[in-house]
Amino acid sequence: MVVGEISQERNLIIIGGGPGGYSAAIRAAQLGLSVTLIEQDEMGGVCLNEGCIPSKVYTHAAAKRSEISHLQELGIESTENLFDFKKLSTYKAKVIHQLRSGVESLCKVNKIEIIRGKATFLAVDKIGVEKGHQFDIFEFDQVIIATGSSPILPTTMKVKGKRTLFPHELFKLEEIPEHLIVRGQDYIALEAASSFASLGAKVSVVIDNKEGFPFDESINKELNRLFKKRKINVHKEMEHLSTNEAEDQISITFLTEKQVEEEIRGSHLFVSGTRKPNVDCLGISRFGIEQTDEGFIKIDGNMQSSIPSIYAIGDVTEGPMLAVKAIKQGKAAAAFIAGEKTEVDLTFLPTVAHTTPPIVSVGLTEQRARDMALPIRVSQFALGSNGYATITGKKDGFIKVISDSTTEIIQGIHMIGEGAVEMSGSFVQLLEMAAKEEDIKFPNYAHPGFNEGLLEVVEGLIGQAIHTAPVKKKGL
Template sequence: MAEDSLPSETEVLVIGAGPGGYVAAIRAAQSGCDVTLVERDAYGGTCLNVGCIPSKALITATDVAHDATDAEEMGISAEVDVDFGRMTDWKDSVVRQLTGGVEKLCSANGITLVDGTASFTGEDEVAVTRDGTEQGTIRFEHAIVATGSRPVELPGFSFDGTHVLSSTHALGLDSLPDELLVIGAGYIGMELSTVFAKLGVDVTVVEMLDQVLPGYERDVASVVRRRTEKLGIEFRFGERADTWEPTSGGVRVSTLDADDQRAEYDADFVVVAVGREPVTDSLDLQAAAIETDDRGFVRTDPKMRSSARHIFAVGDVAGEPLLAHKASKEGEVAADVIAGEPTTLSTRAIPAAVFTDPEIATVGLTESEAAAADLNTIVGRMPMRASGRALTLGETDGFVRVVADGDSGTILGAQLVCPDASELVAEFALAVETGATLSEVAATVHAHPTLTEAVMEAAANAQGEAIHTLDR
C-alpha cells in the first residue's frame, strides 16, 4: 500500500511505476538502495493498464471467436455468440491481477510507495502533489524518470471519449460499435482494427502513406494487409484526416488527398492512432537542468543518464523504440549504474513485435539497413507454406527471413511475419546478441513439427543448404 506520509529524503527516487519504473525500483532495492517510487495513476503504467496487456487479452479472445467460425476447411462449422461485456470483464481481470502483482512485488522489496505527481523543484528535490494539493517534498541522491508516453492528438481531433477516441478509450469500450473509423495504419491502429473486424465491426482505416505499418518492409506489411482485407477492413491510403463533426448516429470525418480532393466517412466513433508522445509536462524538467530533444524525449547516454548526471530516464520518456521490454532493460541498467555496476545498454538486439494477424516480429538489421552500413550480406528465407506445423495450424501466410554477414555468416537481423512471430524472434535475438552464425543455428536440432523449424530452415537457406524450401 502507498504511504500516507512522504519520506523527507531517499537514496533513489523513481517517478513512474510502469515497466521501466517498477523494474528500476525493484532492481535498485535488490542492490540495497533505499528506494521511493512515486506513481500518480496506476501501477504497471500504460503497458499493463491500457496498452500491451489489455490489447493482447482482447486479441486472444477475438482470435478464439474468429477461429471457431473460420475452420470450414478443417470440417468445422460453428456459430459463436460473443458476449463483449464478459470478454471485457475477463480482460480487466487479467489487468487487475498483473497490476496488483506489481504493487505487491514493490512492497515486498521494501520500496516506499507514494501516490501522487512528482515535479522537480531543483536538481535534488521533487514536490509531490495529490488531487491538486501539495503533500510535501522529497530530497534524493539519484532519480529515475519513467513517466512513459501517451497517445498523440491530431490537430482538430482532441480526444473526448465520446466521438474521438484514443487507443485507451477504444480498449475501454463496453459495447461493440457497428462502424469504426481508425486514423493511422501503424501497429496500434492495425492491432485495434483487427480486433474489432474479427468481432464483426465494419472498420475503415485512413492512412496518409501508401501502405499499412509504415516503417516495416513492404513485403512484410503486405502479408498483414492481405489478411486484414480478407477480414473486411477497408483502407483509404493517401488521405489525411482533416475535420470531423458529430452526427445523429456518431461522427462524420472528412479527409483530403494529395490533390485536395475531399472524402467523407460516417462511423460510430473515430479512433486516432497516429503515435505517442512523452509525458513530461508535469515534471518541470528545467528545474533539474534536464535536456530534451526536439520531440520532447529526455536525452540519455548508454548508461541512461540525463544531462543531469545523477538523474536517469528510462522507457518511453527516453525515446524510441517505445517498447515495454526495452523500458524494463533500461530500468535495470539505470539501477545497476546507480549501484556502481559498470554496465551500459546494448541496443544491438532489441526485438519488436506487432500482434496483428499474422504477427510480425523483427530484430537487428534489415537487408537495406545492412547495405546502408556497407555490409556484405546474405539472406535466407523460409515460406510458412513449406512448414509442416504451419500447414497443420492452417496458418501458412508469411515467412521467416534472416540477414547475415556474407563473409563470416554472423547473424545481423531477422524479419518474421507468421504465426507466433513474437515467440520465434527470441531465437534470432539471442543469435544477434551473442554473435551466433548461420551455421550454428542451422546445425541446431529443432523439434518437429514446430514453427521454430522455420528459423533453422531460413538459416540453412542462406547457406544454400535448405531441405524443405528451394535454396536461394
C-alpha cells in the first residue's frame, strides 16, 4: 500500500454516491460549494444498480404483461403469448447503464470531484481513501455520510444458502423461479410477489404477523382478494422454525397460529428482511459519535451528528429506509452547510408499492384515526365506477379518504389502483397543506381520467359522489 505523505484539503466530502449522496453533492455544488464525492462501487448506489431501478423494471414488465387480455379486447392480437426473460434482463442492464451515465454526467457538469475507493475516518476532520495499493488522506471542513444499508437475515435464520435471495440478488436471476417463496410483507416483498407471479412464477407469501399487509385495512382486504385471484398463496401468522436447502429446492418449516407445523417447498426463497446501516467499516465509533443500539447515526433537524463536522443522511439514520428520505435529507444537509435554513419533515412520507395494481398510502389509516378517537368520516370510491378505468381495463381497486368531521381537514388518503403512484404527489401535497374537503372539491378535473376518483371520493364523504349509488337507509 502506498500512503500519501501529505493530506489534501477539501471543503465538503460526501461518502456514498447513491440517490442521497449524489443529490447532496449536486445541491451543494449549485449553492457554490466545492464538492468531493467518494464512491467505492458504482455511482447511483444500491438503489440504481441493484434495488429501486431494477425492481421497477420487473414491476413495469409485469404490469404490461397483465394487459395482454385487454389488448386483445381492443383488437391488438398476438398469436403467441411468449415472454423472453433474457430480453428483460438485457433491458434492465440498458436502463441501469443509461441512468448511471446520466448521474455521472450531472456530477461532471456540476464540477463535482469523484474519487473511487473505500473511505475510513482517521479523525473527526480527516479520512483516508483506499483503492488497491493507493491510500490518500483528505482533511475536510464538513462530511456527509451517505453509505446506505445492507440486508441481514432474520434472527430466526442462521445460514444463507444460494437459493435464499436478498433484494439485490433477486433481480439478478437468469431465469424465472419455478416457485418463489416470499418472506415479508413490506413494499419490496409485495412487489417481488406481484411481479414474479405476473411473469410466470408460482408464488407463496409468508407473513409472521396476523394482521398481514402494512396498509389501511381496506387496502389489505383488497390486496388479499387480488392475490387470491392471481393464485398467490398468502400464509399469515407463521412462526419460522427452520430452513433446509437442497441442491434443487428449499423448504421452510413454520408453526401456524393453530400450533401446527407446516412445510412450504419452493425453488427459491426471497427475504426482504431487515437492514443494517453501513457504518461499521467507516470507523466512526471510536470518535464518540452518538449512535443508536442498532448502529444508526443520531442526527438533529439539520442532519448534523453529535460531531459538528459530520452529517449523515439516508439509511445510516433512523426512520424509513427509502430513497425519497435520503434525497430529501441530502438536499437539506447541503443547503444547511451552505448557510441556508432547511427543514425536513417526514410526517407525510408516502408508502408506495409498485404492485399490480400499485398502492399508495399517506397519512392516517382509518384504524389509526379511530384508535386516536378522532371524529372522522370515511369515504371509498371504487375505480370500477370510473369511466377511464373502464376504457383502459384497469378497474381493480379504489381510493379511500379519511377526513376530520369537525374541521373537514383531510387526515389520510389511500389508493390501490392504476395511477396511484402518479397521484401520490398530489395526496402528499394535500396533507402537507392541511387541505380541507372543499380544497379538493373546488378545482376542475380532467375528464375522463383516474384523477376524477379523488373528487368522487371526497364528494362521497357527504353522500354526493355522482358515480356511486346512494346507501339505502334502514327500513326503506
